Amino acid sequence: MAENSDDQAGGAAVSGARWTQEPAGLLRVEEGFRLDAVDTRATPGYAGDKKTAGHDLASCGRELGDLQERLYAAHHEADSGPSVLLVLQAMDTAGKGGIIRHVVGAVDPQGIELAAFKAPTEEELAHDFLWRVRRQVPGPGMIGVFDRSHYEDVLIGKVRELADAEEIEQRYQAINDFEAELAEAGVRMVKVMLHISPDEQRDRLLKRLDRPDKHWKYNPGDVDERRLWPDYMAAYQAVFDRTSTDAAPWFVVPADRKWYSRLAVQRLLQTALEVIDPQWPAADFDVEVEKQRLLAT
Secondary structure, X not given: OOOOOOOOOOOOOOOOOOEOOOHHHHHEXXXXXXXXXXXXXXXXXXXXXXXXXXXXXXXXXXXXXXXXHHHHHHHOXXXXXXXXXXXXXXXXXXXXXXHHHHOXXXXXXXXXXXXXXXXXOXXXXXXXXXXXXXXXXXXXXXXXXXXXXXXXXXXHHHHOOOOOHHHHHHHHHHHHHHHHHHHHOOEEEEEEEEEOOHHHHHHHHXXXXXXXXXXXXOOOHHHHHHOOHHHHHHHHHHHHHHHOOOOOOEEEXXXXXXXXXXXXXXXXXXXXXXXXXXXXXXXXXXXXXXHHHHHOO
């Protein structure tokens, strides 16, 4: 992972939490990145611990909420303008749901567009693999969240051999072209892979089996997917090699410690919004006249 980066990296010290370095600069996938070298229990750039993480998540959640409200207020009724797209990819149990609840859920829901990509329908299969994704791109002023994404079509497609090698290569290029279009249109992408170890996933699956209130979250197919773990890690490495670009870089977040992954994704989102720097829109009416009219009623 990179020690530094572009405008998403910022300086060495970070305000608002116990960050000693910007996670964007530490977690961004750069040339030479190796997924198998990532310590899934690490907490890059964060000087706190689980006890302090809850306080920092709440504190920075207020800052994130303020930025999100400004983005929504300034642009949601416009025909064009900036937006943010958070892409969440991971092996099962890595914590995507927790990110959505504890990070995205801390901001105003009217400014959020959430899309969960399951197995494609017959209608979706009749179109190009990006057809259903294009329909879910967030509009101006919005934060979009993809719970899984177009990357399923190169990850599962590669591991399960649902497409041949030539088709997979074509999809990588199609994804790069698509994401370059989004960036040109003002969509700032935050692509996150939550990276857990197979041992941590096993423990989380066992906890689901131990609790009747979590049985609904357990999928027997997860055991079958675990047997393909090395293949999935190789597929993710190929994704990073082919599709981590200047327009849409990848960030790999160690996720064995849920409290760290939530803080890191929160900060990545906050940084993306800080780069956009949304401002409150100016009133399109005379404020003083409206005060007098109101006082007269």
